[in-house]
Amino acid sequence: MFLIQTEHGRIILSNEHLVVVGGVAAGLAAAMEARRRAPAFDITVLEKTGDVSYGACGLPYVISGLIPALERLIVHTPEYFRERHQINLQLNAEALEIFPAKSSLRVRQDGAEREIGYTNLVLATGAAAICPPLPGHDLAGVFVLRHMRQARQLLAYMHERRPEAAVIVGAGYIGLELAEAFAHRGLRTTIIEASDKVMSALDGRLRDRVVEELRAHNVEINFGERVVAFEGHGQIERVVTEQGRAVEAQIISIGVGVTANAALAANAGLELGASGAIVVDAAQRTSAANIFAAGDCCEVLHRVSGRRVWLPLGQPAVRQGWITGANAAGAQPALRYAGVVGTNAVKVFDLEVARTGLSHSEAQDAGFEAAVVEDEDYTRAGYYPGSAKILTRLIHDQRGRLLGAQMVGREGVAQRIDVYAAALHVGLTLEEINRFDLAYAPPFAPTIDPILRATKSSGQ
Numbered sequence: 001m002f003l004i005q006t007e008h009g010r011i012i013l014s015n016e017h018l019v020v021v022g023g024v025a026a027g028l029a030a031a032m033e034a035r036r037r038a039p040a041f042d043i044t045v046l047e048k049t050g051d052v053s054y055g056a057c058g059l060p061y062v063i064s065g066l067i068p069a070l071e072r073l074i075v076h077t078p079e080y081f082r083e084r085h086q087i088n089l090q091l092n093a094e095a096l097e098i099f100p101a102k103s104s105l106r107v108r109q110d111g112a113e114r115e116i117g118y119t120n121l122v123l124a125t126g127a128a129a130i131c132p133p134l135p136g137h138d139l140a141g142v143f144v145l146r147h148m149r150q151a152r153q154l155l156a157y158m159h160e161r162r163p164e165a166a167v168i169v170g171a172g173y174i175g176l177e178l179a180e181a182f183a184h185r186g187l188r189t190t191i192i193e194a195s196d197k198v199m200s201a202l203d204g205r206l207r208d209r210v211v212e213e214l215r216a217h218n219v220e221i222n223f224g225e226r227v228v229a230f231e232g233h234g235q236i237e238r239v240v241t242e243q244g245r246a247v248e249a250q251i252i253s254i255g256v257g258v259t260a261n262a263a264l265a266a267n268a269g270l271e272l273g274a275s276g277a278i279v280v281d282a283a284q285r286t287s288a289a290n291i292f293a294a295g296d297c298c299e300v301l302h303r304v305s306g307r308r309v310w311l312p313l314g315q316p317a318v319r320q321g322w323i324t325g326a327n328a329a330g331a332q333p334a335l336r337y338a339g340v341v342g343t344n345a346v347k348v349f350d351l352e353v354a355r356t357g358l359s360h361s362e363a364q365d366a367g368f369e370a371a372v373v374e375d376e377d378y379t380r381a382g383y384y385p386g387s388a389k390i391l392t393r394l395i396h397d398q399r400g401r402l403l404g405a406q407m408v409g410r411e412g413v414a415q416r417i418d419v420y421a422a423a424l425h426v427g428l429t430l431e432e433i434n435r436f437d438l439a440y441a442p443p444f445a446p447t448i449d450p451i452l453r454a455t456k457s458s459g460q
């Protein structure tokens with residue numbers, strides 16, 4: 001192996017073959033970063049479907065009709081990677097087995113199997129939506145949404161069968177986005193959620209705001225009710241809950257969670273965490289030599305709890321991909337991933353809902369003696385038209401250190417939550433946040449922004 005430092009400070013390695021498994025956010029970020037740092041590398045990306053480089057987060061907006069076609073979500077075509085960046089992108093190529101001892105992979109493509117060697121391997125196999133094996137889960141019209149292929153099938157079904165009523169199983173953020181999407185399409189929409197929370201963290205007044213918004217747009221939501229069966233004749237007709245209630249629907253979207261695609265790694269003897277996702281160190285190295293992992297298939301350090309957790313989200317996937325690509329290309333010193341604080345935002349009709357850090361129960365589970373404060377304030381100066389209320393919940397420990405934040409309101413939520421996310425990254429107390437000098441002008445914020453006011457509610 002040769003190491004050549006160019007005049008631009010780039011490292012060129014030759015006689016190297018980097019293989020990346022998975023062609024969406026993390027995989028292509030890794031391949032592109034490796035290419036940038038190592039122009040002489042042979043880089044192969046294996047993607048088992050026919051779709052690469054697209055924004056999965058936009059799928060609900062194609063289903064709603066806001067974005068007219070799935071193709072709009074494509075960031076770059078396969079030719080872009082092949083011709084502009086000399087990345088050997090292989091579609092419909094599934095990695096079936098890894099042989100770490102001989103640094104090779106068994107791959108199936110177009111019905112034929114072959115073995116390919118690697119010097120470094122990046123696993124970016126992502127996650128799969130969970131489809132609970134309930135009676136009738138295989139009826140036509142029952143969907144999980146995770147990748148482009150499933151969205152294509154769902155859209156074709158809607159076009160062909162013209163459903164009038166939809167049931168969403170699970171009130172996670174994807175379930176909420178899909179409820180809005182189906183309602184926009186004019187379907188009678190019902191969400192059935194087994195817990196008493198939305199987005200797995202929001203309860204109480206914050207949850208109630210989301211419920212009011214859904215009901216104002218004719219979306220029904222039922223908490224504490226578990227779906228036990230899907231019924232129909234070849235095609236879905238109704239959902240049955242454990243209370244014996246039947247809800248008529250011609251289309252179902254199951255959004256009860258996702259699971260890491262880690263079987264390939266596990267079968268090769270790589271260490272998995274308690275979550276079932278791949279264990280990596282800060283440099284995204286797995287337990288096997290020359291094998292890295294990035295994105296939704298692996299665990300990540302949670303900066304608030306200090307634990308390694310599984311938190312599958314888009315921005316961390318891309319960032320981990322860059323770090324992995326750099327390290328697989330031999331970056332010295334190795335780049336390290338700083339970890340996540342779990343920041344996530346969702347639009348529910350005209351409401352913005354966001355969370356970062358730990359919820360109260362998550363904080364308690366992580367061993368914190370956690371307390372909660374809530375505050376409701378306006379988003380603009382009192383005299384300025386168009387102001388809206390924003391409801392904030394902060395979770396803190398006994399020293400006043402911020403552990404988590406949740407916000408619901410009609411404007412400025414998704415950006416305001418980022419201030420708390422930044423505070424969580426560096427471990428600030430509510431008192432320290434209260435001293436921030438934040439932007440003020442009547443159209444954007446009151447003199448003392450709701451971010452600051454909420455920190456005062458604790459009396460710290």
Ligand SMILES: Cc1cc2nc3c(=O)[nH]c(=O)nc-3n(C[C@H](O)[C@H](O)[C@H](O)COP(=O)(O)OP(=O)(O)OC[C@H]3O[C@@H](n4cnc5c(N)ncnc54)[C@H](O)[C@@H]3O)c2cc1C
Pocket residue numbers: 021022023024025026027046047048049051055056057058059060093094095096124125126127128145146147174261264294295296297312313314315317345
């Ligand atoms: C509807 C929806 C909305 C979302 N909205 C948001 C949002 O608003 N904000 C946010 O942060 N995140 C959001 N996400 C999550 C985000 O899309 C994911 O975190 C991100 O796509 C993860 O990227 P990844 O590359 O790790 O995995 P994936 O996107 O899952 O890609 C993995 C790829 O690997 C391929 N693969 C798997 N196994 C093999 C194999 N053995 N051989 C070859 N190829 C293989 C798969 O086919 C897949 O294409 C959303 C996801 C969905 C589904």
